Amino acid sequence: MNKVLSNFEAVITDLSHDGRGISHINGKTTFIRGALPNETVKAQYTNKRSQFDEANLIEIIVPSAERVTPPCQHFGVCGGCSLQHMSPALQITHKQAVLLNHLKHFGQIEPDQILAPITGATLGYRRKGRLGVRYVRKKERLLVGFREINGRMLADLKQCEVLDPRVGVHLTDLIQLVSNLAHYDHIPQIEVAMGDEKTALIFRHMVPFDQTEIQQLCEFGQTHEFDIYLQPAGVASIHKIWPQDENLRLSYKISQEKLELLFHPADFTQVNADINQKMIQQALELLDISPNDCVLDLFCGLGNFTLPIAKHAKQVTGVEGDAEMVKRGNENAAHNQLENASFYSANLMEDCSQMPWFKPIYDKILIDPPRTGAENIINHLPKLKAKRIVYVSCNPATLARDAGILVKQGYRLKCAGVMDMFPHTEHVESIALFEI
Numbered sequence: 001m002n003k004v005l006s007n008f009e010a011v012i013t014d015l016s017h018d019g020r021g022i023s024h025i026n027g028k029t030t031f032i033r034g035a036l037p038n039e040t041v042k043a044q045y046t047n048k049r050s051q052f053d054e055a056n057l058i059e060i061i062v063p064s065a066e067r068v069t070p071p072c073q074h075f076g077v078c079g080g081c082s083l084q085h086m087s088p089a090l091q092i093t094h095k096q097a098v099l100l101n102h103l104k105h106f107g108q109i110e111p112d113q114i115l116a117p118i119t120g121a122t123l124g125y126r127r128k129g130r131l132g133v134r135y136v137r138k139k140e141r142l143l144v145g146f147r148e149i150n151g152r153m154l155a156d157l158k159q160c161e162v163l164d165p166r167v168g169v170h171l172t173d174l175i176q177l178v179s180n181l182a183h184y185d186h187i188p189q190i191e192v193a194m195g196d197e198k199t200a201l202i203f204r205h206m207v208p209f210d211q212t213e214i215q216q217l218c219e220f221g222q223t224h225e226f227d228i229y230l231q232p233a234g235v236a237s238i239h240k241i242w243p244q245d246e247n248l249r250l251s252y253k254i255s256q257e258k259l260e261l262l263f264h265p266a267d268f269t270q271v272n273a274d275i276n277q278k279m280i281q282q283a284l285e286l287l288d289i290s291p292n293d294c295v296l297d298l299f300c301g302l303g304n305f306t307l308p309i310a311k312h313a314k315q316v317t318g319v320e321g322d323a324e325m326v327k328r329g330n331e332n333a334a335h336n337q338l339e340n341a342s343f344y345s346a347n348l349m350e351d352c353s354q355m356p357w358f359k360p361i362y363d364k365i366l367i368d369p370p371r372t373g374a375e376n377i378i379n380h381l382p383k384l385k386a387k388r389i390v391y392v393s394c395n396p397a398t399l400a401r402d403a404g405i406l407v408k409q410g411y412r413l414k415c416a417g418v419m420d421m422f423p424h425t426e427h428v429e430s431i432a433l434f435e436i
Contacts, residue, residue, distance in 0.1 A: 078155040081424035106400035115417025122423035193265035195250030200265035302328035373398025
């Protein structure tokens with residue numbers, strides 16, 4: 001790999017899947033970070049490879065009509081949001097193109113219909129996050145936030161525009177708090193979790209805090225209305241120190257279904273509450289549940305889809321690999337007085353065809369897997385004879401792969417569309433309907 005520092009002029013014709021501008025220089029593809037289609041730019045090479053080159057934007061000679069002023073002062077340094085220079089409309093168009101290209105390239109299929117994109121607020125939407133903490137001795141400063149674009153160092157942030165303002169505008173307050181702790185240089189991260197009403201901060205610390213530090217943390221929680229948790233070791237060590245009560249749950253409501261879901265701050269929940277509500281309604285519409293339907297929800301987590309489904313179906317079965325999430329699912333079913341939802345723990349990356357929950361015939365199936373997709377369990381789905389499958393995806397490549405398997409099994413990709421769960425980032429969240 002050769003580092004080449006020469007500058008060049010280029011016309012941008014397209015976007016790569018990760019949002020870099022694409023140009024063709026002397027017949028060779030060049031990816032230019034920060035450039036947009038229909039722009040003429042000056043760029044600087046960063047890497048030259050055998051198949052393609054890479055470069056960074058230096059100057060915009062002819063700007064795109066879709067270029068906007070990034071809303072965050074840290075854009076270009078922080079690696080958290082790489083698409084802020086694109087208009088929201090172009091971001092959606094780009095993500096939709098990424099989804100359709102992956103379906104065609106990896107799955108050799110196209111949907112019969114493209115769903116209207118699910119969109120919402122583009123700032124202040126993020127309710128979950130892990131803030132890195134590091135004391136930089138050369139600068140004699142403590143940093144709290146996300147990593148720089150190159151991924152090696154923490155960015156020097158004052159605030160975060162995509163984090164919910166309950167935390168996003170308080171980064172400098174967190175920096176001041178941690179700087180004043182005796183063990184400021186033994187705190188690698190602060191995990192953020194927010195419900196509708198409460199906000200929790202989990203401080204990971206490598207050495208025990210003394211009583212003075214505990215008091216400082218509690219006073220900070222009281223002043224800013226944060227629940228304060230400590231994590232001295234693994235996840236099991238997380239415990240609450242402020243307020244001094246035994247309520248370890250946050251909560252969020254699914255308004256249209258009149259549900260309230262409880263969760264521990266360390267649990268997985270969707271980061272974007274507004275898009276989550278819209279996504280649930282879209283999934284319910286696509287499933288088209290009747291009162292006599294039995295529905296299977298795979299990778300169900302704490303019941304984010306399972307319990308809304310239970311409001312419409314005869315019976316719903318949720319299956320999840322994390323036993324703690326299964327407990328949470330049962331807890332939420334009881335909390336919402338739902339008796340037609342059952343939860344099972346199973347490793348869905350292994351053969352589950354002999355398990356009791358796999359024996360019934362299901363009318364509808366919902367799948368919401370991790371980034372690795374659901375290839376193993378999908379290979380066994382024909383045995384369940386479901387006529388309709390809704391697939392929620394956070395990775396268009398594995399969705400496309402799995403969609404190809406479903407089509408070979410006799411299903412048809414009726415529709416697919418994107419959901420802007422992570423505005424200003426290259427992450428593509430999508431939903432698809434398969435029918436047999």
